[in-house]
Every structure is written in structure tokens, then in C-alpha cells.
Amino acid sequence: MKVFLITIIAAIAGIGLILMLWGLIEASLLNVTRTKINAGTGSGADTAASDLRILYFSDLHREFCLIPARRVIRIIRKESSVNGLDAVIFGGDICIGRGKVKRGINYLNAIAAACRELNIPFMAVTGNHDCGAPAEDLGLFEFDNMDGCIKYLKSRTDGRYIAFAGVRDHGRRNRKWAVPPKPSAGIEYKSYILLSHNPDLVLHMPADLPFKVDLMISGHIHGGQIRTPFGLEFRLRHDELPFMGVISGLHKVNGIKVFISKGIGCVFLPFRLFARPEVNLIEITA
Numbered sequence: 001m002k003v004f005l006i007t008i009i010a011a012i013a014g015i016g017l018i019l020m021l022w023g024l025i026e027a028s029l030l031n032v033t034r035t036k037i038n039a040g041t042g043s044g045a046d047t048a049a050s051d052l053r054i055l056y057f058s059d060l061h062r063e064f065c066l067i068p069a070r071r072v073i074r075i076i077r078k079e080s081s082v083n084g085l086d087a088v089i090f091g092g093d094i095c096i097g098r099g100k101v102k103r104g105i106n107y108l109n110a111i112a113a114a115c116r117e118l119n120i121p122f123m124a125v126t127g128n129h130d131c132g133a134p135a136e137d138l139g140l141f142e143f144d145n146m147d148g149c150i151k152y153l154k155s156r157t158d159g160r161y162i163a164f165a166g167v168r169d170h171g172r173r174n175r176k177w178a179v180p181p182k183p184s185a186g187i188e189y190k191s192y193i194l195l196s197h198n199p200d201l202v203l204h205m206p207a208d209l210p211f212k213v214d215l216m217i218s219g220h221i222h223g224g225q226i227r228t229p230f231g232l233e234f235r236l237r238h239d240e241l242p243f244m245g246v247i248s249g250l251h252k253v254n255g256i257k258v259f260i261s262k263g264i265g266c267v268f269l270p271f272r273l274f275a276r277p278e279v280n281l282i283e284i285t286a
Contacts, residue, residue, distance in 0.1 A: 023226070023271040028066040030264065031278040032075060035250060037259060038285045039191040039214040050283035051155035051190065052162060053083060057279040058091025058197070058219025059127070059263025062104040064270040067277055069110045072264070075279055076111070080118050086153055088115050090143060091219035092127025092169060092197035096267060101130065101137040112142035123151060123164065127197035127220065131171035146195055150181050155286060161187060162286050166195040172238070177204040183211055190286035193217065199260050200240045202253045215257045215284070223248040223262030223275035248275075 036050070055076055079085055088111065094104035108124075115122040124143040126133075144151065146166025153162050167178035178201070180194050191214040194201075199218035224233050224247060234242040241260075246253060248260045264277040 020271070023273045024066075026274075026276055027064075027266055027270050027272040029276050030067050030071055031262075031276045032281060033278050034281045034283075035259065036283045036285070037215060037250060037257060039193060039257065040286060048285045049157050051157050051286040052086045052153060052284045053079075053156075054087045054089055054282050054284070055079060055085055055279060056089045056091060056217060056259075056261055056282055057264050058261045059093045059222060059265050060090070060095070060104055060107060061093055061129070061263075061265030061267055062095045062107055063100065064096065064267065065107075065265035065277075066270050067264045069107045072111055072279060073114045076114055076120070077118070079281060080120060085118075085120050086156070087121045087123060087164070089195060089217070090122070090124035091195065091217065091261060091263070092125050093129045093219070093263070093265070094127070094133075094141075096129055101133045102140070105137075105140050109140075109142050116142075121151070121153070123166070123195070125166040125195045125197055126168055128169045128171045131169055148178070148181055150183060152184075152187060152189065155190060160286075161189040162284070163187075163189040163192045164195065165192065167201065169197040177201055179206055180209065180213060191215065191284070193284070198239075199246070199258050202256050202258050203240055205254070205256075213256050214286075215259065217259050217261075217282070219261045219263045221247055221260055221262075222267070222272075223278075225266060225272050225275050227274040 095101050112122050122143045123146050125146050147168035150163055150165045163183050165181050170176040194213050194216045196218050198220045202216055226233055248262050250259050261280050262275055262278045
């Protein structure tokens, strides 16, 4: 009996060690996803010419990110040279500690420098971990901060505008859900695309919003980061969409298409399990 118990304990310890080692390895295995999204009412995104082609990444969490900036830059350069990029977008959460925002400056500014060289707009919204960071620190980042702003990008197919709007994240405590900014009067656009760090915003849209949000692009959930049986990891996060089966990828919630990235960094430990870090190549048909 004693030998049997020792064997069981050793087996459990061995499996735990293997999972820990794999978690460290997986956190450094960057995946590049490719998604076509029809932001209109039709269903022909797979065949229609794309209006925009963007690269999206989120949840840097610089303290526990094992993906170096040069790898992201290499992907940006490759995709720009092959089919072009109309924008590079960062979805928020620069660092874990609010007082350590400067740790992410070199990372994101290296990407900004590559975007300037390639003449690609670099946009971003702030995440819940960025909430409360000193404004002077956020001002050191060389991206277009889209919190509460709208930027109009021209379609590749017909030159018409596509509205990209952003909202600020107010953090987990005393949660306030931001209202998407109203489009500029007199500007016609094909689609309204909302950048929100937390995808749960789709469940808290004002009922009387005077315009239609066609697509939301978000991060925040990390794909669970450490996937466990029965979704136990989500019971610690207090997010809503995971309990509806919406964790990552493309979904439709309350009539709005929502794309959720798994992000590139980690929270608490540089460790992922069955939720590889990713950057996302998104082709949008408006």
C-alpha cells in the first residue's frame, strides 16, 4: 500500500512538472491567426474583397510576456510586404502594475517605430490594468490613443470611410461601462468598428445608442490563459462572456459581431496552458 501511494504521488508530481514546463514553453509559442470578418449584414466575407487588413494584438502585460517585440515587428513587416496593412492595433493592458507602465514603453515604441517606417497607423486603447496609470506615462507611448476617439480609415475597395472608435477601460473596481463615441456629423462611413479592451461591453451597450456598432474587437480574456476542466479559471475572473461560451475568436452577441484575441502576455506568471499567445491578422469587409 505504501509503495502504491508513493507511486501515485510521484505520478501526480511528474504530471504537474510536465504541465508546468509545457506552460512555460506554450507562453513563448506565438500563434498568428487569420480571420475574415464581414462587418456588414451579408455573409460573403470569405469571397468579397477586403476593405481593410489589420494586425491586432492585446494584453502585453510586459512583466510576464515571453514574446519579444522583434517577433511582432517581424510579422508586421512580412504582412505589410505581402498584402499590406491598413493599421496595427494594440488592445490594451500594457503592464500588470499601474505604476510600472514605463516597462512597456520600449516594447510598444519599437513597434511604433516600425509602423512609422512602413507608414502604417498604430492605434491603441487602454485596458483595465492601465486604468489609473499616470497620464504623463501613457503620453510617452507613440501610438494614437483611441480612448473616446474615432479615426476614419479608407476602404481599399472604394475609398469610402470605415469608422474605428475606441473606449477607455475603467478597471474592475466600481466598474463603469464607457459609451461608444458618436460618429462625426456629416461623415459617411460603411461600418462602425469599436475597439474595447473588455468584450463584456457588448452586454452593456446603451439601449438608445443612436448608431449601429457593426463589429467589436477586444482582448482581456486571454483565452483563459490556463485552461482547466469545467472552466474553473473563469470563476476567478468575474467576466460574463466566458459563462456564455464566448472566450476567443469570432462570435455574435446581442446582434453585434465580437472578435476576441487571446493576447500575447500573461498575468501572475509567464505561464499558459492550452491557450497559446497570438497576434491576429483580420480582414474586414464593411
